[in-house]
Amino acid sequence: MELRDAVVIVTGGASGIGRALAEAFAARGARGVVVADLDGEWAERVAARIGGLGVRCDVGDPAQIRALVDVAVATYGPVDVFCSNAGYSDPAPGGLDGSPDDYRRITDVNLLAHVWAAQAVVPSMLERGGGYLLQTISSAALITGPSAPGYTLTKHGALGYAEWLALNYGERGLRVSCLCPNAVYTGMFGRPMDSDGSDAPPPNGPLGEVLLPEDVAAQVLAAMEGDEPFLITPHERVRESFRRKAEDYDGWIVRTRARLARMRAQAPIEMPPSTVTTEPVT
Numbered sequence: 001m002e003l004r005d006a007v008v009i010v011t012g013g014a015s016g017i018g019r020a021l022a023e024a025f026a027a028r029g030a031r032g033v034v035v036a037d038l039d040g041e042w043a044e045r046v047a048a049r050i051g052g053l054g055v056r057c058d059v060g061d062p063a064q065i066r067a068l069v070d071v072a073v074a075t076y077g078p079v080d081v082f083c084s085n086a087g088y089s090d091p092a093p094g095g096l097d098g099s100p101d102d103y104r105r106i107t108d109v110n111l112l113a114h115v116w117a118a119q120a121v122v123p124s125m126l127e128r129g130g131g132y133l134l135q136t137i138s139s140a141a142l143i144t145g146p147s148a149p150g151y152t153l154t155k156h157g158a159l160g161y162a163e164w165l166a167l168n169y170g171e172r173g174l175r176v177s178c179l180c181p182n183a184v185y186t187g188m189f190g191r192p193m194d195s196d197g198s199d200a201p202p203p204n205g206p207l208g209e210v211l212l213p214e215d216v217a218a219q220v221l222a223a224m225e226g227d228e229p230f231l232i233t234p235h236e237r238v239r240e241s242f243r244r245k246a247e248d249y250d251g252w253i254v255r256t257r258a259r260l261a262r263m264r265a266q267a268p269i270e271m272p273p274s275t276v277t278t279e280p281v282t
């Protein structure tokens with residue numbers, strides 16, 4: 001993928017991985033970078049820093065995704081790269097009690113947003129001979145771990161939808177990559193919105209190695225400009241665990257159950273509260 005002169009949309013671009021991606025695309029010479037986020041003020045701040053366009057958008061609403069694509073096209077021209085990155089986690093470890101509204105909301109944001117984005121950009125990408133969808137998913141889609149149930153189910157669904165897109169449109173020029181990291185030091189892990197990028201990630205905890213979003217973004221751009229792989233796993237051990245799971249699914253369930261019990265006994269896994277509201281924007 002040639003990123004110089006590309007028109008790129010990044011959702012969840014006000015913070016964390018999305019912000020690092022937006023900054024990296026701009027630094028690579030993208031013609032237009034649209035920073036979309038539920039937090040419109042921070043989307044505009046990030047966009048102003050990189051010479052892009054900030055847009056307030058709730059990705060859980062298909063009409064707002066269509067409007068986002070329309071404004072991107074009107075400002076910069078047809079979209080070459082759509083990074084469907086926005087997402088949040090329900091509190092881990094969670095239980096069986098989530099309300100219907102909780103489950104509907106996380107499904108709208110973490111899963112269906114990928115569908116609305118594809119509906120909004122893929123037809124025009126195919127007409128122009130190709131385009132790129134970068135789906136920020138999670139290692140939780142490959143190797144279920146201590147994540148909460150809503151997060152787990154939506155990330156698994158997002159991976160399945162990305163496979164479906166790659167299988168059905170890959171031959172017509174659509175490229176699809178799924179970014180599946182483990183722990184990354186972002187708002188999800190309490191990183192302040194106004195971080196200038198110089199702060200170190202917290203020491204590795206029960207979730208293992210914690211990467212900086214800037215390093216993850218650099219890996220993503222290298223992959224997009226290189227082999228364009230379907231799966232991007234910045235933490236090496238994720239791919240290894242995924243391989244072992246595929247080789248022996250039942251053994252993996254037994255081993256992981258025991259590992260989670262040990263982790264919970266040592267230190268309860270608490271996902272820091274997300275820095276964002278998860279209420280829909282109406």
Ligand SMILES: NC(=O)c1ccc[n+]([C@@H]2O[C@H](COP(=O)([O-])OP(=O)(O)OC[C@H]3O[C@@H](n4cnc5c(N)ncnc54)[C@H](O)[C@@H]3O)[C@@H](O)[C@H]2O)c1
Nearest residue numbers: 012015016017038058059086087138183184186187188276
């Ligand atoms: N941080 C990690 O360890 C980690 C690991 C695996 C996957 N991920 C995934 O990475 C993606 C980015 O998360 P992050 O870690 O950078 O967290 P973050 O909280 O720093 O950034 C998420 C951004 O998404 C925005 N957002 C949330 N709901 C939205 C909505 N409905 N519409 C538009 N924007 C919305 C937030 O305002 C925020 O700016 C998420 O999909 C997350 O699931 C994160």
